[in-house]
Amino acid sequence: MISNQKDKQFGSTPVLDTVVIGAGFAGLYQLYKLRQLGLQTIVFEAGGDVGGTWYWNRYPGARCDVESMGYSYSFSEELEQEWVWTERYASQSEILKYARHVADRFDLKKDIRFNTRVLKATFEDNHHRWLVTTSKNETFRARFVIMALGCLSTPHSPSIPGLETFEGNCYHTGFWPHKKVDFTGQKVGVIGTGSSATQAIPLIAEQAKHLTIFQRTANFSIPAWNKPLTKEIQQQWKDNYRKLRVEAQQSSSGVINMDSDQNAADLTSSQQQKELERRWKYGGLIMWNAFADIMKNRDSNDVVSAFVHKKIREVVKDPATADLLCPRNYPLGSKRLCVDTNYYETFNKPNVTLADIKSHPIKEITATGIETSESFFKLDSIVLATGFDAMTGPMLKIDVRGSDGTLLTERWAEGPQTYLGISMAKFPNLFMITGPGSPSVLSNVLLAIEQHVDWITNCLQYMTENKFSLIEPTHEAEKNWVHHVNEVAEDTLYVHSDSWYMGANIPGKPRVFMPYVGGADKYRDICKHVSQNKYYGFSLSN
Numbered sequence: 434m435i436s437n438q439k440d441k442q443f444g445s446t447p448v449l450d451t452v453v454i455g456a457g458f459a460g461l462y463q464l465y466k467l468r469q470l471g472l473q474t475i476v477f478e479a480g481g482d483v484g485g486t487w488y489w490n491r492y493p494g495a496r497c498d499v500e501s502m503g504y505s506y507s508f509s510e511e512l513e514q515e516w517v518w519t520e521r522y523a524s525q526s527e528i529l530k531y532a533r534h535v536a537d538r539f540d541l542k543k544d545i546r547f548n549t550r551v552l553k554a555t556f557e558d559n560h561h562r563w564l565v566t567t568s569k570n571e572t573f574r575a576r577f578v579i580m581a582l583g584c585l586s587t588p589h590s591p592s593i594p595g596l597e598t599f600e601g602n603c604y605h606t607g608f609w610p611h612k613k614v615d616f617t618g619q620k621v622g623v624i625g626t627g628s629s630a631t632q633a634i635p636l637i638a639e640q641a642k643h644l645t646i647f648q649r650t651a652n653f654s655i656p657a658w659n660k661p662l663t664k665e666i667q668q669q670w671k672d673n674y675r676k677l678r679v680e681a682q683q684s685s686s687g688v689i690n691m692d693s694d695q696n697a698a699d700l701t702s703s704q705q706q707k708e709l710e711r712r713w714k715y716g717g718l719i720m721w722n723a724f725a726d727i728m729k730n731r732d733s734n735d736v737v738s739a740f741v742h743k744k745i746r747e748v749v750k751d752p753a754t755a756d757l758l759c760p761r762n763y764p765l766g767s768k769r770l771c772v773d774t775n776y777y778e779t780f781n782k783p784n785v786t787l788a789d790i791k792s793h794p795i796k797e798i799t800a801t802g803i804e805t806s807e808s809f810f811k812l813d814s815i816v817l818a819t820g821f822d823a824m825t826g827p828m829l830k831i832d833v834r835g836s837d838g839t840l841l842t843e844r845w846a847e848g849p850q851t852y853l854g855i856s857m858a859k860f861p862n863l864f865m866i867t868g869p870g871s872p873s874v875l876s877n878v879l880l881a882i883e884q885h886v887d888w889i890t891n892c893l894q895y896m897t898e899n900k901f902s903l904i905e906p907t908h909e910a911e912k913n914w915v916h917h918v919n920e921v922a923e924d925t926l927y928v929h930s931d932s933w934y935m936g937a938n939i940p941g942k943p944r945v946f947m948p949y950v951g952g953a954d955k956y957r958d959i960c961k962h963v964s965q966n967k968y969y970g971f972s973l974s975n
């Protein structure tokens with residue numbers, strides 16, 4: 434066991450084995466595993482409860498886009514068997530309930546400090562410890578810091594002139610009030626048409642007197658066909674969970690029944706349409722993998738795009754609105770597919786207007802509404818569904834300084850530099866869960882989290898057993914990994930899109946494809962290879 438003795442030279446600063454930052458699904462499972470190693474750990478969480486994403490994103494319609502039975506922890510068979518999901522895609526409130534259940538069941542909350550943001554983490558070369566400073570002006574020393582910050586936990590509010598002068602209510606989907614918001618009788622404007630917006634819009638439209646959607650870029654959205662989960666379906670999963678989890682882990686997306694082994698060109702046009710109809714009827718993310726080459730071959734991708742355009746035109750009655758809702762100029766799937774309930778149908782409602790802010794940009798927000806280059810929209814409430822400073826945002830919000838005073842902001846000035854998305858040269862004993870350079874958001878994130886937590890835990894155990902106290906990747910291993918991450922991305926259509934995967938949604942952010950697109954299954958094998966070869970690419974010392 435790694436020592437947790439207090440050391441005189443540290444004075445009154447508490448000394449821990451491990452600090453974990455974040456109490457979403459990553460932080461919770463990491464705490465559970467560190468306890469098994471006997472490591473004294475504190476988790477710091479900026480929010481007031483566990484759940485992370487599901488604590489913050491309480492907007493109407495928020496739910497998962499990976500089916501609930503698969504979007505759940507696999508580490509405990511008892512947990513798998515006892516928990517009952519009620520819908521094919523669980524709602525935010527049910528997922529939050531699940532996170533709370535996990536925290537209570539494994540008695541995790543006693544080691545979590547809520548409403549506490551970590552502001553600074555500095556590696557002390559002389560002590561080989563991390564000095565962690567929180568928003569409560571406390572400091573802690575720890576041998577290890579584990580960043581469980583989430584990829585989508587830093588909401589992004591665009592700097593639209595006059596936003597702060599708006600006198601109505603303004604909400605961000607990623608920072609939604611805990612009290613129910615009632616839009617009844619209101620004129621509401623939603624800015625954005627990504628996953629959050631496509632889920633929220635149909636429900637806001639049911640309440641609002643009038644809803645205007647300000648669309649800059651149309652997104653591809655696939656119906657979820659959400660429905661209650663029958664006892665029979667639950668039981669089928671529960672009887673076969675081990676097999677299904679392995680299948681998910683061995684797939685490129687972490688989701689069963691998604692991958693395809695046929696290129697579009699292997700099929701006739703009518704076979705292609707049949708397969709696309711099948712996927713559309715099934716619903717959800719499986720359209721993303723309709724053909725094996727969909728993210729590599731633009732012709733193959735265009736077949737799927739045209740199919741979705743056709744579906745949009747079938748649903749949306751006004752041809753001009755339908756036309757505006759058809760995404761163009763980027764490949765389907767290069768921005769995350771949206772999964773919705775009645776999104777396109779909502780545009781047939783008499784109280785819904787689509788404002789094209791690509792052609793007529795927002796000029797300013799005034800005290801009473803939104804002024805575009807064409808019209809003024811008087812509003813009572815504005816909903817910013819404008820996304821996140823994804824993947825690197827949460828790390829860069831913390832003042833992280835590695836050995837020799839190396840600043841994270843400088844190391845990542847041209848884009849994230851990591852080894853395996855787990856660690857960084859010059860930042861010893863610091864690990865990231867689902868960090869940039871790992872598949873994370875391109876897969877079922879819960880399985881990606883479990884894989885990282887298990888890997889990190891095994892690594893700490895290896896260090897203990899072999900009496901190593903320091904670990905960090907070599908510059909060479911990091912450089913090679915960054916090169917590999919870029920190389921596989923360049924070979925895909927992902928890089929032909931202004932997506933948040935590319936950092937393109939944040940003005941001034943380096944344009945680099947951040948997740949690892951080589952497949953969650955292949956990535957898993959690479960990580961295994963590294964650990965089985967005495968942590969190949971890492972330098973370990975006493």
Ligand code: FAD
Binds near residue numbers: 460484549585
């Ligand atoms: P998070 O849940 O983001 O938790 C990180 C926590 O760290 C947060 O609570 C945050 O407050 C805290 N934190 C960050 N910085 C600090 C700091 N400096 N100090 C203290 N605390 C800090 N993925 C899927 O695979 N399937 C889905 O269906 C899916 N749906 C999603 C829906 C929405 C609306 C969003 C936004 C994301 C969705 N995702 C989905 C991705 C989702 O983020 C992950 O599935 C998963 O919940 C991430 O867990 P996490 O613990 O890694 O991060």
Ligand code: NAP
Binds near residue numbers: 771
């Ligand atoms: P997003 O996908 O980044 O969408 C943000 C939207 O806001 C885009 O339409 C964007 O337009 C628009 N926007 C941003 N800045 C703007 C500005 N200044 N003016 C006008 N429009 C602006 O964010 P998100 O919808 O919150 O989703 C982020 C990710 O979270 C998803 O991709 C997904 O991974 C996850 N998520 C999942 C679910 C789910 O179904 N389970 C739900 C919500 C979120 P442009 O495209 O033109 O930039």
